[in-house]
Amino acid sequence: MVTKTEENQLNRLESQVDNGGSGAWEYLCLVRKLKLRRSDKVLKHGLSILNNPSKRSALGPEEWTLYEQVAVAAMDCQSLDVAKDCIKVLQKKFPDSKRVGRLEALLLEAKGSWELAEKAYSSLLEDNPLDQTIHKRRVAMAKAQGNIPGAIEWLNKYLEIFMADHDAWRELGEIYVSLQMYKQAAFCYEELILSQPTVPLYHLAYADVLYTLGGLENLQTAKKYYTSTIDLTGGKNTRALFGVCLCTSAIAQITKGKSKEEKEGAQVQSLAAKVLEKDYKQRAPDKLPQLTTALKSLTLSS
Amino acid sequence: MALGFAIGVFGVLILFHAAYSTIQYRGLLKLTEEEFSGPPFNVVIELSLGLVLCMWAALTVPGKFLSIHPDSEENRIVSLPANLDFMIFNHRGKVFPVEMDLKLKQ
Numbered sequence: 001m002v003t004k005t006e007e008n009q010l011n012r013l014e015s016q017v018d019n020g021g022s023g024a025w026e027y028l029c030l031v032r033k034l035k036l037r038r039s040d041k042v043l044k045h046g047l048s049i050l051n052n053p054s055k056r057s058a059l060g061p062e063e064w065t066l067y068e069q070v071a072v073a074a075m076d077c078q079s080l081d082v083a084k085d086c087i088k089v090l091q092k093k094f095p096d097s098k099r100v101g102r103l104e105a106l107l108l109e110a111k112g113s114w115e116l117a118e119k120a121y122s123s124l125l126e127d128n129p130l131d132q133t134i135h136k137r138r139v140a141m142a143k144a145q146g147n148i149p150g151a152i153e154w155l156n157k158y159l160e161i162f163m164a165d166h167d168a169w170r171e172l173g174e175i176y177v178s179l180q181m182y183k184q185a186a187f188c189y190e191e192l193i194l195s196q197p198t199v200p201l202y203h204l205a206y207a208d209v210l211y212t213l214g215g216l217e218n219l220q221t222a223k224k225y226y227t228s229t230i231d232l233t234g235g236k237n238t239r240a241l242f243g244v245c246l247c248t249s250a251i252a253q254i255t256k257g258k259s260k261e262e263k264e265g266a267q268v269q270s271l272a273a274k275v276l277e278k279d280y281k282q283r284a285p286d287k288l289p290q291l292t293t294a295l296k297s298l299t300l301s302s
Numbered sequence: 303m304a305l306g307f308a309i310g311v312f313g314v315l316i317l318f319h320a321a322y323s324t325i326q327y328r329g330l331l332k333l334t335e336e337e338f339s340g341p342p343f344n345v346v347i348e349l350s351l352g353l354v355l356c357m358w359a360a361l362t363v364p365g366k367f368l369s370i371h372p373d374s375e376e377n378r379i380v381s382l383p384a385n386l387d388f389m390i391f392n393h394r395g396k397v398f399p400v401e402m403d404l405k406l407k408q
Contacts (some may be wrong), residue, residue: 001379001382001383002379002380002381002382002383003376003377003378003379003380004375004376004377004378004380005376005377006380007380007381034383035383035384035386036383036384037384037386037389040400043400043404044404047404047405047406050406051406051407070406074404075391076389076391076395077395077400078391078395078396078400079400079404081405082404082405082406085405085406086406089406109391110391112392132387133387136387136388137387139388140387140388140389140390141390143388143390144390144391144392167385167387167388168387170382170385171385171388198372199379199382200379201379201382232372232373233373233378234371234373234374236373236378
């Protein structure tokens with residue numbers, strides 16, 4: 001999870017390093033810690049450190065982690081010869097290493113030779129059958145080849161063994177959403193919310209999936225999760241506020257003609273509408289008339 | 303920072319002095335065989351002064367307090383980490399050439 005302070009720090013370091021200042025090593029460490037995918041910048045600044053022998057020896061044993069990071073970034077930017085050189089250096093230093101073997105298989109994947117990569121991964125798995133990263137790379141390979149059902153199958157098998165891996169659950173949820181299998185995606189997001197209940201983004205994604213599924217019960221649960229997102233973010237998440245308004249009007253449309261006990265529903269919606277209007281007035285005042293007409297049509301149609 | 307530290311040390315010294323005065327007062331009371339009901343009034347003032355100084359130092363010396371609200375401006379989650387374990391390499395970035403001639407020198 002990237003918090004706002006960390007993002008500010010990252011942007012500051014990035015602008016500093018981009019304009020030719022020092023601090024490239026801190027930037028690279030921060031990118032590695034936050035697990036971000038800034039491959040072009042990592043490649044540029046990592047190579048500037050590695051090509052400078054004094055800076056390289058100043059790193060000490062961290063030099064090899066930098067080689068690994070630069071190798072992966074090079075593969076992402078399609079500079080495969082840079083990646084190959086980095087891997088050669090690592091191989092010379094650590095001849096029989098599983099980590100370097102993984103990097104080599106990753107290089108084969110980046111080159112596009114899927115069968116060779118598959119063979120390399122299976123041989124690595126024979127030596128250590130419980131290596132999480134290799135299982136995940138197999139899933140990624142299936143996804144890269146376009147074989148999404150195969151990726152789902154591998155990922156399900158992986159999650160049967162490693163049920164606590166929330167990154168994998170997130171990946172599975174996103175794949176299901178891309179295939180419009182919303183019930184399964186809802187299950188994945190439920191697992192995510194169970195393991196990390198304080199991340200509001202998961203609540204929001206779950207509520208979105210439930211709202212897409214539709215039906216009275218799903219809409220009511222979606223409204224609950226939109227409100228929990230509002231609770232967790234202190235009322236600042238615009239998408240959750242809109243979600244509450246839409247859910248209430250959709251529920252009211254379905255229950256039109258049935259008994260009207262939904263008095264607190266209208267209260268939540270009017271509160272959300274007020275917060276939205278205040279927010280728009282502050283941040284985008286020229287869009288305020290469109291917002292008020294949209295909200296009025298929502299409440300009128302209910 | 304140094305001032306807060308100095309005030310903290312001063313507050314601790316005042317507390318020690320108050321403790322020493324109380325022990326001396328008790329010794330004096332033992333000589334006159336009276337009951338020890340509590341420390342004398344000026345020791346109590348000294349104690350409260352030492353308390354205020356130490357508390358002020360304890361709050362200022364450690365530095366800036368961090369917010370604990372999960373939705374405060376510094377702590378709010380901006381983005382989830384990109385799933386690097388599932389990263390794939392055949393994306394559209396393949397057709398963009400790298401703008402400079404990057405090489406790893408040996």
